[in-house]
Amino acid sequence: MARDRRILAGVAGLGLIGLLIGGAFAGLAFEAARDWSGAAAAFDAYLVRVAGFTLWQATLSTLLSVAPAILVARALARHPAFPGRGLVLKLFLVPLALPAIVAAMGVLALLGRAGLFADPLTALTGSRWQGIYGLSGILVAHVFFNLPLAARLLLQALEAVPADQWRLAAQLGMGASASFRLIEWPALRAALPGVAGLVFMLCVTSFTIVLTLGGGPAATTLEVAIYQALRFDFDPARAVALTALQIALTAAAVLFLLRLGADMAGDASLPVAPRRPAVAGAAERVVNAAIILAALLFVAGPLAAVTVSGLRADLARLAREPAVHAATLTSLVLALCAALLCVALSLALAAARRALEMKRPRTARPSLLERMLDTGAGFVLVVPPIVVGAGWFVALRGTGQVFAAAPVMVIAVNAVMAMPFAIRAIRPAWDAASARHERLAAQLGITGLARLRLIDWPSIRRPAFTALAFAMALSLGDLGVIALFGSDSVQTLPYLLLARMGSYRTMDAAGLALILGAVCLALTMLAERGRAAR
Amino acid sequence: MRINPSILVAATLALAAAPAAAQDKLTVYTYDSFTAEWGPGPAVEKAFEAECGCDLEFVAVADGVALLNRLRLEGKGTRADIVLGLDTNLTFEARQTGLFAPHGVTLDRVSVPGGWDDDTFVPYDYGYFAFVYDSEAIETPPASLRELVEAGPEEKIVIQDPRTSTPGLGLLLWVKAVYGDEAAGAWARLKDKVLTVTPGWSEAYGLFTSGEAAMVLSYTTSPAYHEIAEGSTRYKAAGFAKGHYLQVEVAARTLRGADNPLAQKFLDFMTTPAFQDAIPEANWMFPAGETSGPLDPAFDGLVKPERTLALDAEEVAENRQAWIDEWLAAMSR
Numbered sequence: 001m002a003r004d005r006r007i008l009a010g011v012a013g014l015g016l017i018g019l020l021i022g023g024a025f026a027g028l029a030f031e032a033a034r035d036w037s038g039a040a041a042a043f044d045a046y047l048v049r050v051a052g053f054t055l056w057q058a059t060l061s062t063l064l065s066v067a068p069a070i071l072v073a074r075a076l077a078r079h080p081a082f083p084g085r086g087l088v089l090k091l092f093l094v095p096l097a098l099p100a101i102v103a104a105m106g107v108l109a110l111l112g113r114a115g116l117f118a119d120p121l122t123a124l125t126g127s128r129w130q131g132i133y134g135l136s137g138i139l140v141a142h143v144f145f146n147l148p149l150a151a152r153l154l155l156q157a158l159e160a161v162p163a164d165q166w167r168l169a170a171q172l173g174m175g176a177s178a179s180f181r182l183i184e185w186p187a188l189r190a191a192l193p194g195v196a197g198l199v200f201m202l203c204v205t206s207f208t209i210v211l212t213l214g215g216g217p218a219a220t221t222l223e224v225a226i227y228q229a230l231r232f233d234f235d236p237a238r239a240v241a242l243t244a245l246q247i248a249l250t251a252a253a254v255l256f257l258l259r260l261g262a263d264m265a266g267d268a269s270l271p272v273a274p275r276r277p278a279v280a281g282a283a284e285r286v287v288n289a290a291i292i293l294a295a296l297l298f299v300a301g302p303l304a305a306v307t308v309s310g311l312r313a314d315l316a317r318l319a320r321e322p323a324v325h326a327a328t329l330t331s332l333v334l335a336l337c338a339a340l341l342c343v344a345l346s347l348a349l350a351a352a353r354r355a356l357e358m359k360r361p362r363t364a365r366p367s368l369l370e371r372m373l374d375t376g377a378g379f380v381l382v383v384p385p386i387v388v389g390a391g392w393f394v395a396l397r398g399t400g401q402v403f404a405a406a407p408v409m410v411i412a413v414n415a416v417m418a419m420p421f422a423i424r425a426i427r428p429a430w431d432a433a434s435a436r437h438e439r440l441a442a443q444l445g446i447t448g449l450a451r452l453r454l455i456d457w458p459s460i461r462r463p464a465f466t467a468l469a470f471a472m473a474l475s476l477g478d479l480g481v482i483a484l485f486g487s488d489s490v491q492t493l494p495y496l497l498l499a500r501m502g503s504y505r506t507m508d509a510a511g512l513a514l515i516l517g518a519v520c521l522a523l524t525m526l527a528e529r530g531r532a533a534r
Numbered sequence: 535m536r537i538n539p540s541i542l543v544a545a546t547l548a549l550a551a552a553p554a555a556a557q558d559k560l561t562v563y564t565y566d567s568f569t570a571e572w573g574p575g576p577a578v579e580k581a582f583e584a585e586c587g588c589d590l591e592f593v594a595v596a597d598g599v600a601l602l603n604r605l606r607l608e609g610k611g612t613r614a615d616i617v618l619g620l621d622t623n624l625t626f627e628a629r630q631t632g633l634f635a636p637h638g639v640t641l642d643r644v645s646v647p648g649g650w651d652d653d654t655f656v657p658y659d660y661g662y663f664a665f666v667y668d669s670e671a672i673e674t675p676p677a678s679l680r681e682l683v684e685a686g687p688e689e690k691i692v693i694q695d696p697r698t699s700t701p702g703l704g705l706l707l708w709v710k711a712v713y714g715d716e717a718a719g720a721w722a723r724l725k726d727k728v729l730t731v732t733p734g735w736s737e738a739y740g741l742f743t744s745g746e747a748a749m750v751l752s753y754t755t756s757p758a759y760h761e762i763a764e765g766s767t768r769y770k771a772a773g774f775a776k777g778h779y780l781q782v783e784v785a786a787r788t789l790r791g792a793d794n795p796l797a798q799k800f801l802d803f804m805t806t807p808a809f810q811d812a813i814p815e816a817n818w819m820f821p822a823g824e825t826s827g828p829l830d831p832a833f834d835g836l837v838k839p840e841r842t843l844a845l846d847a848e849e850v851a852e853n854r855q856a857w858i859d860e861w862l863a864a865m866s867r
Binding site: 049114130212214216233311385506 | 567570571572573593599600602603606607608611623687688690695697698705727728729730731732733734735736738739740741743744745746747756759760763818847861862865866867
């Protein structure tokens with residue numbers, strides 16, 4: 001019985017995602033029904049080139065983000081007591097909360113034509129350094145966003161490995177390579193397709209970074225074409241067709257990634273060992289420290305640039321402005337609501353997927369529903385926010401309450417948009433806990449909420465709080481859906497930042513970017529405290 | 535499934551609250567830099583409310599294009615009485631929607647370069663696109679668009695994408711107005727000079743002020759902001775002898791607004807000093823009507839184009855896609 005209830009909850013969660021995207025599509029399709037000609041006209045040679053570039057840059061960005069992230073996650077996992085480890089993990093969440101243009105300016109402050117490294121690079125290359133515009137600029141910015149994200153998610157997978165395995169490895173005297181092959185790689189391999197798929201989807205939909213750092217319209221993604229179709233040309237039919245294409249292409253890529261992965265066999269024994277001991281030798285310690293340091297510098301560099309330019313702003317005045325107070329409060333409330341909703345939905349989906357997995361014979365292929373519960377939520381990421389916003393605007397306009405609906409929409413969309421991250425963080429731990437506790441719970445007859453509280457929660461509270469931190473960071477930085485709903489109804493910090501930037505107040509914008517980063521860091525610290533506390 | 539109950543409550547309340555329909559209320563849709571606390575909105579609201587004894591409500595969206603889209607999506611059910619903030623490149627398409635009513639006010643008090651004669655749209659300010667440069671990095675700026683195009687690629691410029699940005703579209707039309715059928719060739723020459731093409735004005739101007747490029751596509755009025763608000767004369771606009779492309783911002787009343795007497799009152803008010811006084815130093819554009827006093831001297835020092843370039847709104851609407859394709863082809867090579 002309990003099992004079925006879990007599946008029902010998951011299906012309901014999936015239904016909400018479907019409703020959010022389906023409703024938007026229905027709204028736009030209704031608007032497009034007047035004239036479908038734009039849909040067919042969208043497919044021309046230009047589109048083929050744009051689609052090609054979109055996939056090419058997303059593939060490269062994913063490779064460059066995820067491959068180093070494996071090393072970083074492994075290094076972090078093997079040194080639980082690395083000095084400053086907690087701060088590194090928190091810093092790794094900050095890029096998620098930054099609007100793309102702020103991150104782009106951070107990267108340019110170092111590698112731009114007038115960046116910190118422009119003179120050495122000029123000396124090195126022998127000609128005036130023209131800035132990192134073009135494909136390389138896009139890749140650097142994408143890696144800045146996604147390497148820390150991938151590293152944290154992979155670390156989560158490694159931390160779900162039962163402590164006993166590590167103890168056994170230490171007792172057997174396994175070296176670094178043996179424990180990687182036998183313990184770490186299986187865990188990483190199970191998580192990699194999902195993480196790579198997530199990064200891929202984020203890069204497919206990149207917009208501001210691709211245009212700003214791409215150097216010219218040769219660097220154009222499908223997202224730009226969708227935006228143009230809906231905004232300048234107001235052609236809902238073309239926007240719907242292009243979005244469908246974007247989803248189809250991404251689905252193909254993600255399915256391909258899934259075939260590369262493997263499901264990890266659960267470990268049904270109960271953990272008896274305490275948190276695992278460090279197992280690295282001296283030489284490995286040095287290498288791992290170098291890896292962590294390199295990743296930290298890569299992420300901290302642009303963040304430091306953002307901080308430096310933020311400190312030049314009149315922070316004292318900004319901190320006194322009522323508009324800033326209101327925006328900060330709005331951002332906090334929205335982020336918190338969205339994050340709680342997101343974690344609840346993600347738990348429901350993870351639990352339902354696991355329940356389905358246990359129902360089928362081990363050798364049987366997972367059903368479509370089971371796959372959807374795992375990766376389905378991810379496709380929310382490739383539906384452009386402007387499509388969700390415009391679609392729901394059309395759907396809601398009849399009610400006359402579009403303005404009042406704005407905060408609800410923002411929370412729902414942010415919660416669902418953060419789910420792919422949250423599920424990646426929660427699922428490995430949930431599955432591992434389930435593998436260990438299922439029989440015990442059945443024997444003791446503990447079900448429902450009692451089981452969640454007594455048995456499952458202790459194992460998943462760490463990833464659940466990580467997911468909460470992810471979701472809050474993401475929601476803090478979001479801008480997308482607000483645009484069409486009337487910007488004055490939901491004034492968030494990123495919105496205020498762009499508004500200042502759009503009216504010559506660049507210094508204010510830099511100061512607000514710093515405040516946004518600080519708020520994100522503070523929220524992450526709170527979430528991590530919850531994660532550690534017992 | 536667990537859903538935060540407060541969301542359900544909020545949603546229910548939102549749907550239950552009936553729209554308050556007050557007689558003496560005017561709803562104006564505009565862009566958000568107009569209603570920002572530093573924009574002209576607050577002063578305009580105060581002045582008009584004092585004059586009419588009514589309630590003026592602004593609803594803000596991102597920019598002029600979003601404004602037109604918003605109206606298209608809402609159609610006849612819109613709450614807007616007035617739409618304020620379309621520009622001359624959008625008026626043709628705006629008229630096509632059939633959602634606007636004739637303004638019914640006298641245009642005697644407004645004057646914009648090239649004159650104005652339109653029964654639907656009333657201009658409230660105007661500006662010229664210009665390349666703004668950093669005088670600490672450039673001593674002699676180009677003196678015409680041709681000079682800019684033909685100068686070598688050493689000095690970089692930042693421009694905006696015509697597919698996503700109003701100034702970007704403005705430059706596209708500017709080049710078209712100057713070069714006509716040879717525009718593609720001009721873009722091919724300009725390509726290597728373009729450091730990058732940003733999605734909007736903010737990103738481009740941010741790159742410019744952070745020193746990435748010494749020149750950016752903006753407005754002739756941009757230096758006035760730096761002089762008045764920051765006391766700096768470092769950034770200047772390059773005056774182009776053969777003229778600058780003009781942008782006129784307009785307002786109009788909707789069909790709904792035609793039934794609200796306050797709408798015509800507002801359009802009339804818009805042409806008076808009470809409204810126009812708020813434009814120069816809050817919207818950073820030139821007022822289309824008389825102000826109660828002379829403008830800040832910083833405005834006198836600005837580039838004054840001897841010739842005004844502007845293409846017909848209908849021509850722009852019909853050719854925009856073809857011209858953007860031409861731009862894409864030249865710039866992607």
